[in-house]
Amino acid sequence: MQFTFTKELLAELRDWIADGKDTAIIAAITDAHEADLAELIHELRRDEAVYFYKLLDDERAAAVLLELDEDVRELILSSLTSREIAEDLIENFDSDDAADVISELPEQKQEEVIALLGDEEQASDIIDLLTYKEGTAGALMGTEMVKVNQNWTVSQAIREMRKQAEDIDNIYTIYVVDDQDVLLGTLSVKTMIFTSSSMRTMVKELFKQTKVRTVHVNTPADEVAKVMEKYDLVVLPVVNDQNILQGRITIDDVVDIIKEEADKDYQMASGISEDVESSDSIIALTRARLPWLLIGMGGGMISANIIGVFDISQQPQMAIFMPLIAAMGGNVGVQSAALVVKALANQSALDETLFQKLWKELRVGLINGLVCSTIILLVSLLFHMDLALCITAGIALFFVIIFASFFGTWIPMTLNRFKIDPALATGPFVTTLNDIFGLIIYFTIGHYVIQRIGEVTWAFVG
Amino acid sequence: MQFTFTKELLAELRDWIADGKDTAIIAAITDAHEADLAELIHELRRDEAVYFYKLLDDERAAAVLLELDEDVRELILSSLTSREIAEDLIENFDSDDAADVISELPEQKQEEVIALLGDEEQASDIIDLLTYKEGTAGALMGTEMVKVNQNWTVSQAIREMRKQAEDIDNIYTIYVVDDQDVLLGTLSVKTMIFTSSSMRTMVKELFKQTKVRTVHVNTPADEVAKVMEKYDLVVLPVVNDQNILQGRITIDDVVDIIKEEADKDYQMASGISEDVESSDSIIALTRARLPWLLIGMGGGMISANIIGVFDISQQPQMAIFMPLIAAMGGNVGVQSAALVVKALANQSALDETLFQKLWKELRVGLINGLVCSTIILLVSLLFHMDLALCITAGIALFFVIIFASFFGTWIPMTLNRFKIDPALATGPFVTTLNDIFGLIIYFTIGHYVIQRIGEVTWAFVG
Numbered sequence: 001m002q003f004t005f006t007k008e009l010l011a012e013l014r015d016w017i018a019d020g021k022d023t024a025i026i027a028a029i030t031d032a033h034e035a036d037l038a039e040l041i042h043e044l045r046r047d048e049a050v051y052f053y054k055l056l057d058d059e060r061a062a063a064v065l066l067e068l069d070e071d072v073r074e075l076i077l078s079s080l081t082s083r084e085i086a087e088d089l090i091e092n093f094d095s096d097d098a099a100d101v102i103s104e105l106p107e108q109k110q111e112e113v114i115a116l117l118g119d120e121e122q123a124s125d126i127i128d129l130l131t132y133k134e135g136t137a138g139a140l141m142g143t144e145m146v147k148v149n150q151n152w153t154v155s156q157a158i159r160e161m162r163k164q165a166e167d168i169d170n171i172y173t174i175y176v177v178d179d180q181d182v183l184l185g186t187l188s189v190k191t192m193i194f195t196s197s198s199m200r201t202m203v204k205e206l207f208k209q210t211k212v213r214t215v216h217v218n219t220p221a222d223e224v225a226k227v228m229e230k231y232d233l234v235v236l237p238v239v240n241d242q243n244i245l246q247g248r249i250t251i252d253d254v255v256d257i258i259k260e261e262a263d264k265d266y267q268m269a270s271g272i273s274e275d276v277e278s279s280d281s282i283i284a285l286t287r288a289r290l291p292w293l294l295i296g297m298g299g300g301m302i303s304a305n306i307i308g309v310f311d312i313s314q315q316p317q318m319a320i321f322m323p324l325i326a327a328m329g330g331n332v333g334v335q336s337a338a339l340v341v342k343a344l345a346n347q348s349a350l351d352e353t354l355f356q357k358l359w360k361e362l363r364v365g366l367i368n369g370l371v372c373s374t375i376i377l378l379v380s381l382l383f384h385m386d387l388a389l390c391i392t393a394g395i396a397l398f399f400v401i402i403f404a405s406f407f408g409t410w411i412p413m414t415l416n417r418f419k420i421d422p423a424l425a426t427g428p429f430v431t432t433l434n435d436i437f438g439l440i441i442y443f444t445i446g447h448y449v450i451q452r453i454g455e456v457t458w459a460f461v462g
Numbered sequence: 463m464q465f466t467f468t469k470e471l472l473a474e475l476r477d478w479i480a481d482g483k484d485t486a487i488i489a490a491i492t493d494a495h496e497a498d499l500a501e502l503i504h505e506l507r508r509d510e511a512v513y514f515y516k517l518l519d520d521e522r523a524a525a526v527l528l529e530l531d532e533d534v535r536e537l538i539l540s541s542l543t544s545r546e547i548a549e550d551l552i553e554n555f556d557s558d559d560a561a562d563v564i565s566e567l568p569e570q571k572q573e574e575v576i577a578l579l580g581d582e583e584q585a586s587d588i589i590d591l592l593t594y595k596e597g598t599a600g601a602l603m604g605t606e607m608v609k610v611n612q613n614w615t616v617s618q619a620i621r622e623m624r625k626q627a628e629d630i631d632n633i634y635t636i637y638v639v640d641d642q643d644v645l646l647g648t649l650s651v652k653t654m655i656f657t658s659s660s661m662r663t664m665v666k667e668l669f670k671q672t673k674v675r676t677v678h679v680n681t682p683a684d685e686v687a688k689v690m691e692k693y694d695l696v697v698l699p700v701v702n703d704q705n706i707l708q709g710r711i712t713i714d715d716v717v718d719i720i721k722e723e724a725d726k727d728y729q730m731a732s733g734i735s736e737d738v739e740s741s742d743s744i745i746a747l748t749r750a751r752l753p754w755l756l757i758g759m760g761g762g763m764i765s766a767n768i769i770g771v772f773d774i775s776q777q778p779q780m781a782i783f784m785p786l787i788a789a790m791g792g793n794v795g796v797q798s799a800a801l802v803v804k805a806l807a808n809q810s811a812l813d814e815t816l817f818q819k820l821w822k823e824l825r826v827g828l829i830n831g832l833v834c835s836t837i838i839l840l841v842s843l844l845f846h847m848d849l850a851l852c853i854t855a856g857i858a859l860f861f862v863i864i865f866a867s868f869f870g871t872w873i874p875m876t877l878n879r880f881k882i883d884p885a886l887a888t889g890p891f892v893t894t895l896n897d898i899f900g901l902i903i904y905f906t907i908g909h910y911v912i913q914r915i916g917e918v919t920w921a922f923v924g
Contacts, residue, residue: 031673035692165652170696172632189651190627211493229721230497232714234632234696251713252694255720259691262724263804269731270800270888271793278801279814282822286829289797293863296793297834300786301841307782316778320769323897324762326785330792331733331758331890335751338732339740342725352741360744367748372759379763401755426732428793435785 299432336408603709761894798870
């Protein structure tokens with residue numbers, strides 16, 4: 001029932017593009033949604049993509065453009081003249097999308113496009129929006145909304161709304177303002193339209209007196225997302241210092257931010273720089289992954305050095321529990337760091353302090369450490385391993401788990417304090433550090449235990 | 463301007479609860495949003511939470527209940543009689559929320575509550591909703607919506623809408639149906655209200671003829687989320703086999719699912735079972751973390767065995783690169799698995815096949831492997847390490863990286879094929895397996911190289 005692309009259709013489309021069979025292409029995509037068309041364009045070669053894109057009618061071309069990945073959008077935009085961008089695309093956009101697209105153009109083209117815009121009000125809105133810093137509520141908001149003055153009558157308001165609604169796809173909320181455009185409250189479409197009061201009622205008698213939840217134009221985008229998510233908002237008004245209504249942010253823009261934030265943390269934890277997908281080029285994938293591997297390599301070399309310093313050839317049996325110690329340090333550290341990152345993402349005033357978190361981690365670490373140490377001690381004794389080695393493994397594992405819990409909590413909290421993304425601490429970075437410290441703890445304890453209990457001898461039954 | 467809780471206020475509230483100063487409590491929270499109240503309740507002890515909750519008026523109590531974590535909601539519900547739940551809470555809910563809350567009650571209480579519902583239509587809607595399996599569109603949808611018949615006139619439709627809209631907070635879309643309730647299309651409130659045509663125009667002349675995007679009642683929730691996200695929908699109609707309109711899903715319910723899905727993957731990758739937060743109890747945190755640590759322990763013991771089998775005491779210097787090899791296998795595997803999990807989450811018909819993905823991973827692995835192997839070879843030679851050991855490390859690292867790339871891609875794809883959550887493969891699980899295989903590769907290559915080049919002698923300058 002709903003349109004979906006298949007690999008067969010993709011192959012067919014590519015043939016038609018090669019042969020210039022425009023009518024066949026247009027017929028095949030009549031029912032396709034812009035998100036589907038964007039997905040398709042991402043599968044095409046650059047020249048095919050441009051060819052295909054130019055076959056779309058203006059309204060669809062505009063909608064598809066917003067769905068494209070940034071690099072493909074750049075390719076398409078560079079194939080269009082300033083006049084085409086201004087007249088065919090921008091006029092079909094909401095102000096927030098228009099500003100986003102224009103901000104991606106080279107500076108000279110930006111000015112050309114703005115100069116060519118037919119609608120002066122749109123042009124001035126866009127110029128205003130371009131002044132907001134990327135990643136703020138101002139840069140995220142659109143200016144299309146329905147706004148009524150509290151001193152209007154209902155019939156006056158409905159007349160004005162009819163005018164304003166021409167540019168708007170969906171009326172979420174009606175904003176009530178005073179003569180200075182200061183936001184006073186909201187009205188639902190339902191109240192306004194289905195009010196049983198007379199058409200001569202004043203708007204001020206209808207609207208809710210409860211405080212409206214707003215954000216400031218400079219509020220960071222991730223905080224906007226948090227507010228909309230927490231309070232289940234579909235639309236959120238944006239105001240300036242004087243509480244004057246500047247625009248509104250809709251949930252669809254914020255869903256993308258919520259998704260991106262979560263994906264970014266996930267990728268960081270997995271040792272991948274932001275913004276790659278498995279469908280990206282091999283070069284892009286390598287670029288996103290290699291730096292983290294090099295961190296791991298650096299850590300591995302430091303570990304090699306430590307093993308050298310402790311002279312493993314004197315106690316080769318110590319090697320047996322090295323992988324276990326390293327793995328446990330890494331695992332515990334990543335767990336602790338991930339919990340902190342998640343807590344920081346959902347921060348509230350009632351949160352635990354660093355000290356409270358560390359104290360809690362210490363207790364969790366104590367339990368995990370005791371359980372794991374006891375198991376390793378019992379299992380290794382069961383396998384008739386050397387007593388000194390069993391004791392070393394047990395004690396070392398206990399301290400490694402506690403240390404890694406602490407370290408995994410402390411690093412992201414500290415990064416966050418210095419305004420560095422705490423998610424950095426969840427991936428190979430914290431694992432590598434915990435590997436190193438884990439080895440040091442293991443060898444130090446081994447050194448001490450062996451001095452007391454005597455030479456470790458090879459007794460492991462492989 | 464907006465209400466926020468502070469630790470001071472929390473402390474004050476707890477004192478008031480202890481002293482039974484109800485008026486002070488009620489005064490302090492007049493302006494608080496239900497999401498804030500829920501956050502507050504989560505900070506209280508169980509008895510305090512129940513006391514506090516009972517001070518809320520019905521409408522707020524209902525709204526707060528929906529914001530609570532499941533265990534706290536259960537506590538509150540168990541403190542209320544069936545009559546209180548039916549009359550004070552359920553009647554204030556939308557049908558989807560009502561069904562969710564009722565489904566959490568013990569079976570007998572479910573029946574009592576439904577029997578006590580005053581509104582028969584609501585009761586029958588709820589009974590219908592309860593039949594849908596959890597995690598499907600049917601269980602997610604609400605039945606409150608504005609629905610007009612195509613054969614009505616605009617004035618008839620507006621009259622009906624006024625009636626229907628009484629139960630509805632926000633009108634997102636007007637659904638146009640035929641006499642059998644088959645969904646035919648949608649109308650925006652704007653078109654309906656601000657239409658310039660006469661009040662005697664038929665609805666069928668107004669509504670969009672394009673296909674409406676719908677989901678089936680049995681569509682899984684995560685697919686619903688994907689559709690709404692991809693197509694930027696605020697509301698999505700749900701139909702049955704006959705395309706008869708059954709309900710609608712709103713974006714606020716789906717934002718939570720999108721967030722949960724992403725969080726779940728993140729936690730899995732970090733070795734934490736779903737659904738804990740750092741503010742949870744120590745027992746809950748330990749329960750979520752310990753199983754993964756035990757997996758790591760098991761892996762560590764297998765590694766210990768392998769080291770025993772290869773008899774490290776004969777070649778103790780081999781220990782030097784063990785941490786590096788293990789860490790790299792783990793890191794590469796996690797990267798590959800994370801990319802697959804992300805790709806599976808955004809699956810489309812145009813996706814690469816398993817074979818294509820493996821082939822691509824092979825090439826990425828080749829580049830990463832070559833770079834890392836060359837570095838390790840050069841650095842170890844620079845440090846005047848034994849030639850056989852240098853060569854072993856270089857060759858082994860190359861193969862470990864390629865193997866881990868393959869393995870990290872293959873495991874989640876395979877889990878997914880057997881309908882097991884592929885995110886399982888991104889955490890300690892894949893790291894542990896790669897640790898083990900990495901060691902086997904390293905020792906096997908070491909064995910072979912040393913046979914050819916001769917005994918590895920201790921020559922590392924620590």
